[in-house]
Amino acid sequence: MPFDPSLDKAAELLARLARAAGASPDLTQGGGGNVSLKLNSERMLIKASGVRLRDVSPRGGYALVNCGNIRRRIASGPCGEEELSGFICAQALPVKGMRPARPSVEAGFHSLLNTAVIHTHSAYANILNMSAEGPALARKLFPNAEFIPYRSPGPRLCAAINERAAARGPQIFFLANHGLAVSHAGMEGALELNAAVNETIRRRLALPAYPAVALSPGLSAHNAAALARYGTAFMAANILSPDQALYCGPDALEGRGDMEAVNEVLTALFYILDCIRGRGADPDVPFQRRNGLV
Numbered sequence: 001m002p003f004d005p006s007l008d009k010a011a012e013l014l015a016r017l018a019r020a021a022g023a024s025p026d027l028t029q030g031g032g033g034n035v036s037l038k039l040n041s042e043r044m045l046i047k048a049s050g051v052r053l054r055d056v057s058p059r060g061g062y063a064l065v066n067c068g069n070i071r072r073r074i075a076s077g078p079c080g081e082e083e084l085s086g087f088i089c090a091q092a093l094p095v096k097g098m099r100p101a102r103p104s105v106e107a108g109f110h111s112l113l114n115t116a117v118i119h120t121h122s123a124y125a126n127i128l129n130m131s132a133e134g135p136a137l138a139r140k141l142f143p144n145a146e147f148i149p150y151r152s153p154g155p156r157l158c159a160a161i162n163e164r165a166a167a168r169g170p171q172i173f174f175l176a177n178h179g180l181a182v183s184h185a186g187m188e189g190a191l192e193l194n195a196a197v198n199e200t201i202r203r204r205l206a207l208p209a210y211p212a213v214a215l216s217p218g219l220s221a222h223n224a225a226a227l228a229r230y231g232t233a234f235m236a237a238n239i240l241s242p243d244q245a246l247y248c249g250p251d252a253l254e255g256r257g258d259m260e261a262v263n264e265v266l267t268a269l270f271y272i273l274d275c276i277r278g279r280g281a282d283p284d285v286p287f288q289r290r291n292g293l294v
């Protein structure tokens, strides 16, 4: 792998990737999404667990890990959930001048991909990832993309991506009921690929503009109006992603919790539902039954 910048330079580049992925709530909501950058085949910078993408800076919010060890552990065979997260944490390396940071659990699948990785919970990609018609339509729009059935972030998602990540060229992964991951040998290439995939979906599906997410101590007026339209019973019966299960429970729908994250996740969810319905399609409801979310 020819790319081998100094750690300081790599941290600056990672912060740039994080800004591109985390600056707007149509691509990332709450603490979702992740970016990583490999310095070489054995070292990778990745957003730290519990840090929002927009808070990653050259001075913090990321971890340095031995991605070679993580890659070899995943390739060596099945691994339990706690075993893998423990293994990933043990691969964190000290960075001078920084407090130790816990790498994101998604460091597993990032280790398997090309040099620069941008993973978002793009509302545009999730229209395809969360509708019954989506996978067939996505295959038409992106014939070279990989489509990964829903797997919880952890060993099962890593195993599924490991099977398809052999090619070292530009890669596009649609993660069912989850999001989008793109990887590229260069950082500019990853930024361009991420922008191009989202733009292609917006243009080819003639999607409406994404609504602004208002800061509000409770449910935003936009989300309250959408919730009144869909109804809480519909929301409980149509859980489309772990983000929805995590952020949009009964308390959140009554305006309690981390309302900045809740309003971002709900705005994305209502946008996705409106767009799916607008196409005369159906949300992928069996998802929740297959995955025990209800």
Ligand SMILES: [Zn+2]
Binding pocket: 032, 033, 034, 106, 119, 120, 121, 153, 178, 179
């Ligand atoms: Zn994710």
